[in-house]
Amino acid sequence: MNWKRLLKSAYPAAIVIALYFLTMLLLKVGLFNKYYIQVMMFAGINIMMTASLNLVNGFTGQFCIGHAGFMSLGAYGAAIITTMVFDGKNIPALAQTPVFLLGLIVGGCVAAFVGVLIGLPSLKLKGDYLAIVTLAFGEIVRAILRLIKPIGAARGMIGIPLYSTLAWILFFMTLTLFLLKNLIYSPYGRAFIAIRDNEIAADVMGIDTTKYKITAFCIAAFIAGVAGGLYAHVLAFIQPDSFSFTKSSDFLVFMYAGGSGSLTGSIVGAALLTVLPEVLRFLSDWRIAVYAAVLVIVMLYRSDGLCGGKELPFMRIKRNSLYDKPIFPRKNGKNEPAGSNR
């Protein structure tokens, strides 16, 4: 790898780091307050959730509408590790980071394991029916969490240490996007897209659709689990009801408003729609009504989402380096492979 390529692939990370330092500077100067920082943290978590949902819905074409279920599993998994297994508030500062990371990984793994379990029925069910099963899954997880006494049942879990900082969230967000970008825009990822576009054709072409569908569910669930872990350590309080279908539909809205099948869309959708209700706070009672109206108008006039199927340059891999064909067919019909002799 030469220097130029390294620099090129590193500049998105540089943007994130610059964003972080800019925020910290503004916080020091006094233009930003803690509230802004928290909104940014939620935006980062929502970007992770939306991007992972996009892997399942936007790129693999399976309809998962219970993504908050994975998030709750991750949140509870991580919170149990940091709060109950290790007494997170009373351990030396040096041990906090490993405990936090362990919690996130455990949360992610729990969610991923369940993700595989949910991926299995996706072999048998298609489209809307699969969507309903994932919805039911999210609600069952919530109902089960409400029943378990040691983790607070319906009252929720309190006393979770406040480990998540903006830096951690931005780090995991960048890592997620980097991994998803490299996964999706790779030969492996083309299998996902093939399944989305035509499952039978993909099967005929020798793609093991079962394997790829379960992989997609598993990876998305893992990321959602980690995001859930981060979420738990922002608020220091989690309760089963905060991971209801309303939350899942929030992520769906972020994803489709941003544009399905586009990681840039996930970033834009999640960031904009997390900030928008906060910006609209001056409307007080009318806030959510206006937000909903904006959403409907966006969907009516830009049905493909804000970034429908397109990516910013740094969110994709240069096509020529990997494939002959573009990932998204062009509209003007000039879709010939670069190497053909026609």
Place this chain on the structure above:
Amino acid sequence: MCRLRFTPAGTSPSSANKPQLCSTRRLEAFQLSTILQYLIYGLQLGSVYALLALGYTMVYGIVGMINFAHGDFLMIGALGTFFIAKLFTSFNVDGTYPMLIVGVIILMAMLGTGGIGVGVEAIAYRPLRNKPRMIALITAVGVSMFLENFPRALSFIGPNPRSFPTLFKVVRYSFLGASITSTQIIMITLAAVVMVGLYFLVNKTKIGSQMRAVSMDKDAAALMGINVNRVISLTFFIGGALAAVAGICYASVYPQVEVYMGAWLGTKSFIAAVLGGIGDIRGAMLGGFIMGVSEIFATAVNSTLGYAVGFIILIVILLVKPAGIMGKLTKEKV
């Protein structure tokens, strides 16, 4: 956003700190009269689910989209009834209304909610009819949020729950040890009449055969001279009207109306529609009653279980019959 969780009446978890009472309650659950009592509650809740599920299933069968805003039509129906009943307050005798006035109130609520259904379809869903289905679904989520939060922001409605007026004189009958009120009898009967009426409308009338034709093939139906837009508008109108009846049924027995009441009822009725086989009218009725009865029985054991049992039944049934009880699996053609 907070959405209130829905718990049916008669399920107060007061037995938690009284272990002795709890065990006797468990024993009571096996007595015939108690089972009958649960069955009555189940039928009553089931008729609400079935009426809503019919709306979901008809819209799905004809347009092919999941109308997530359908639960909110129920809320509009119930809130609308509240305000219409206020208009007729001069007819109020001893806290109840004469039968004729009740009929007028219900009819007005049905017409109004149906009209709102038609309006929502024309504004939000019609432009997206040829777009991918998920787009319409997200729009439906947006519409649902709007329908909940717009009335919430209006000063004369607001977020506070209101007590629903008693429309009928409440008379309590005893039947094999179980008690049933006149409201419950009237509401279950009303739901049954509406459902039978709908079944005949779809299967025996000309407009019904138009609806079935559109649900089979929109383009072919249009070629045969059927006005597809009109049929779809009518479907939304009927869905809205049924939701209004469901709202009145629900609010008469659990007499509280507020703007978020439709959210969970909507989700559960949708589950009921899928359970029965979405797109099939008999399936929606069956699914609704299965959901209602099983929910009441499970709630008698544990209130959280009562909430989850519908979803568990759904997953089990879908794993055995992937298209629901009545649904037919369509083979994908290459």
